[in-house]
Amino acid sequence: MSSTTQATPIPLSRKPAGRSASGAKTACIRTFGCQMNVHDSDRMRRMIQDAGYAEVQRYEDADLVILNTCYVRENAVDRVKGHLGELNRLRREGRVKKVALTGCIGAAEESAALQRTYDIDLVLGTHNTYELAEFVGLPTMRETYTPELPGTEGEHNAFVTIMTGCNYQCSYCIVPSVRGRMICRPMESVTREVKNLVAGGTGYVTLLGQTVDAWRHEGRRFCDLLEAVSEIAPRVWFTTSHPSNMEERTLRAIGERDTIVKRLHLPVQSGSDRMLKVMHRGYKAERYRRKIEVFREATPDGTLSTDIIVGHPGETEEDHEQTLRLVEDCAFDSAYIFKFSPRRGTEAATLPGTVPDAVVQRRFLEVLRQVEQNAFLRNQRKVGEVEEIYIRHGSTEDGKAIGETWSGHAVHVNTGAAPGNYVKARIESAGPHVLYARIMN
Ligand code: 5AD
Ligand code: SF4
Numbered sequence: 214m215s216s217t218t219q220a221t222p223i224p225l226s227r228k229p230a231g232r233s234a235s236g237a238k239t240a241c242i243r244t245f246g247c248q249m250n251v252h253d254s255d256r257m258r259r260m261i262q263d264a265g266y267a268e269v270q271r272y273e274d275a276d277l278v279i280l281n282t283c284y285v286r287e288n289a290v291d292r293v294k295g296h297l298g299e300l301n302r303l304r305r306e307g308r309v310k311k312v313a314l315t316g317c318i319g320a321a322e323e324s325a326a327l328q329r330t331y332d333i334d335l336v337l338g339t340h341n342t343y344e345l346a347e348f349v350g351l352p353t354m355r356e357t358y359t360p361e362l363p364g365t366e367g368e369h370n371a372f373v374t375i376m377t378g379c380n381y382q383c384s385y386c387i388v389p390s391v392r393g394r395m396i397c398r399p400m401e402s403v404t405r406e407v408k409n410l411v412a413g414g415t416g417y418v419t420l421l422g423q424t425v426d427a428w429r430h431e432g433r434r435f436c437d438l439l440e441a442v443s444e445i446a447p448r449v450w451f452t453t454s455h456p457s458n459m460e461e462r463t464l465r466a467i468g469e470r471d472t473i474v475k476r477l478h479l480p481v482q483s484g485s486d487r488m489l490k491v492m493h494r495g496y497k498a499e500r501y502r503r504k505i506e507v508f509r510e511a512t513p514d515g516t517l518s519t520d521i522i523v524g525h526p527g528e529t530e531e532d533h534e535q536t537l538r539l540v541e542d543c544a545f546d547s548a549y550i551f552k553f554s555p556r557r558g559t560e561a562a563t564l565p566g567t568v569p570d571a572v573v574q575r576r577f578l579e580v581l582r583q584v585e586q587n588a589f590l591r592n593q594r595k596v597g598e599v600e601e602i603y604i605r606h607g608s609t610e611d612g613k614a615i616g617e618t619w620s621g622h623a624v625h626v627n628t629g630a631a632p633g634n635y636v637k638a639r640i641e642s643a644g645p646h647v648l649y650a651r652i653m654n
Contacts, residue, residue, distance in 0.1 A: 240266040240349075241275035245293060246283025248421050248452060249339075249392075250316050252372040254281045257315065257345050264349035272303055277311045277349070284317035284387050286554035293318060297331040304332075311335070315342060320391040322558070339377075339392050369633025370605065371415045375403050375438065376422035381455065383482075384492045385525060385553060385561040388423055395423075397430045400438055407445045416633050417603065418442065420451040426458040436463045443472045448603060450474040450621075456481065457495045461507050468511035475515035476546075476621020477508055482522050484539025485532035491564075492525060498539055505543045516546035516621040521580055524553040524573030527566035533576050540583045546591055546622070547646065548584040552577055585645040592643035595622065599639050602650065604630045618648075626650040 240261045244254040257279060258268065269275050278300055283289040293314075303309040313335040318324055320338030328336050335348050378393040379386075407418055420442060422428065428435040435458070443449045449472055456479055467473050479501075483489055486497045508517060521536060540548070552573050555562035568576075602616035602624050613625045616636070625647055626638045638650035 237265060237267045238277070239269045239275050240277040240279065241269050241272055242279045242281060243296065244281045245289060246281075246285065246316065248372055248419065249374070249377075249423070250281050250283060252374055252421055253316065253339065253342055254279075255372070257281065257342060260346045261349055264346070266349065272300060273308045275309055277313065278309055279313045279315060279345070282314060282316040282318035284321050284323075284391060284556070286551065287556070288554065290318060290323065294327070294331075297327065297333070301331055313337065313345065313348065315339075315345065317387070317391045321387065368415060370417040370419075371410045372419050372421050373403060373406055373410070373442075374398065374421045375425055375451075376428045379423040380427065381424065381495070382493055382560075384564070385522060385556065385559055387556040387559055390558055392423065395427060397428050399430055400433055400441065403438060404441050404445060407442050411446055414633075415446070417448040417450075418446040420449070423453060424455040424458060425451045426454040426460070426463060434460070436460055436466055439463060439473070440466060440470065443470045447472055448474060450476065452478045454479050456501050456504060459504055461504075464504065464508045465511045467508070467515065474617070474621050475512045475619060476518070477512075477515065478518045479504070479508075480520035481539065481543075482520060483525070483528075483532065484536035485528075486535075488525060488528055488532045488536075491527055492522075492561075498535065502539070502542060514620045517543065518547040518549070519543070519545050520549045520551065522551050522553050523576040523580055524568040526553070526561055526564035526568070528553075528568055528576075533579070537579060537583055540580060541587070544587045544591060545584055546588050548580070550577055550580050550584070589643070589645040592622070592645065592648055595620075595640045595648055596643055597640065599637060599653065600624070600650065602626055602636050602638055604628065604632050604634050604636065607632050616650075622648050624648045624650050626652065628652050 242254050242258060244250050261268065261277070266277065272278055280293060280296055282293050300309055300312050304312070311334045314324060314327065314333045315337040317339060318327070319336050324336045327333065337344055376395055376397045378395045379389050380395045382389055410418060420439070426435045428438055439449070439451060454477070459479060467475055467477060481501050482492055482494055484498050489497060505517065508515065523533070553561070553568070600618045602618055604614050604616045606615040608614040608629055612627050614628050614630060616624045616626050618624060623646065626636060628636045630636050636652060638652045640648050640650050642649045
């Protein structure tokens with residue numbers, strides 16, 4: 214199952230070193246994890262470019278390598294360790310000169326041990342990424358690279374951070390301790406950035422934050438901000454939301470506003486009230502179900518996705534059954550399913566009732582099967598429909614581009630259209646994860 218919080222798999226190539234054609238200093242940024250990290254990487258990219266670095270894709274071509282990391286699950290740390298080991302080897306061979314570790318692992322306690330073991334030159338958390346500016350030789354720091362500034366100007370598709378941190382204390386989650394408490398960005402600052410982006414050619418804006426729907430500022434709430442942005446940008450989406458903050462008004466706005474992509478990502482984590490309480494999620498399964506009913510009624514053709522954790526300490530067979538039941542009732546179009554991973558410093562890491570690996574694996578597959586069955590059936594219903602598709606990634610050698618419908622479905626389509634354009638195509642077939650469409654002549 215793919216995940217918004219998983220790193221893009223990056224092969225560690227062993228080809229001979231090469232430098233940028235101009236002989237300039239070179240840097241390579243690898244991003245692991247969620248959209249917040251993608252956005253932070255964009256900001257760091259601007260810093261290295263301003264400092265005169267040419268960006269390269271391979272470690273062995275880079276003077277400076279920046280690993281912008283995720284700490285949400287244990288395997289994320291293991292993966293980063295693999296990259297650090299490879300970088301040590303390249304450094305010994307004189308190919309890579311400096312290594313920086315940034316993002317959520319950088320903000321965690323564990324980073325000190327990693328710095329010693331792997332001899333990392335710079336470790337930055339999520340609150341002080343601006344210090345990278347100084348490291349790469351730029352004179353100004355904090356003022357120049359605050360989150361106020363656009364990270365992706367001029368791109369067809371941009372992420373705009375509207376809030377950072379999180380005020381929840383979910384039992385299993387490391388985010389509040391590495392990202393801090395919620396800070397909401399003023400509405401005018403967001404709308405100004407969106408206006409600039411749109412003027413610069415951006416056609417798709419995603420509002421970002423750990424709990425975007427908790428955004429509030431000077432009496433205004435998330436729905437006010439979403440509506441304002443939906444009047445400026447031609448295409449808008451937002452992620453991630455928290456069920457306790459999701460208002461009916463927002464659910465209705467998704468259905469009513471033409472420029473909002475009709476896709477809701479609303480992490481539920483579990484279908485069992487008992488587990489939701491242990492996790493400190495702040496809602497019961499019934500309240501979640503009711504919100505989904507409103508969404509489905511307001512947006513019958515929309516798509517719904519969620520996050521689910523299997524094997525949280527203390528999860529019983531009965532809890533698991535209730536999750537399966539909720540998955541069936543909500544008929545998710547997709548779900549990111551996670552096996553519980555104990556994160557040091559979280560409450561869940563100290564709780565009794567560890568679920569054996571084999572049980573976690575079985576439950577994982579049962580939830581996955583249930584999600585995929587529903588998703589496949591729902592996707593089948595789209596076959597034959599003609600859709601306006603936004604191209605996200607241009608075509609590869611097989612001539613297929615990857616796009617997105619207004620309902621939020623991912624589509625493979627046979628077009629040479631560049632990212633940022635729209636094409637009209639007929640859905641010809643469907644799998645559990647994507648639709649396959651053919652351009653209309
Ligand atoms: N173990 C497993 N999954 C986790 N998530 C967050 N922390 C953990 C953890 N310790 C999942 C949650 C969250 C998503 C981003 O990652 O489902 O919504
Ligand atoms: Fe983590 Fe819970 Fe905050 Fe989401 S709402 S970031 S799961 S603490």
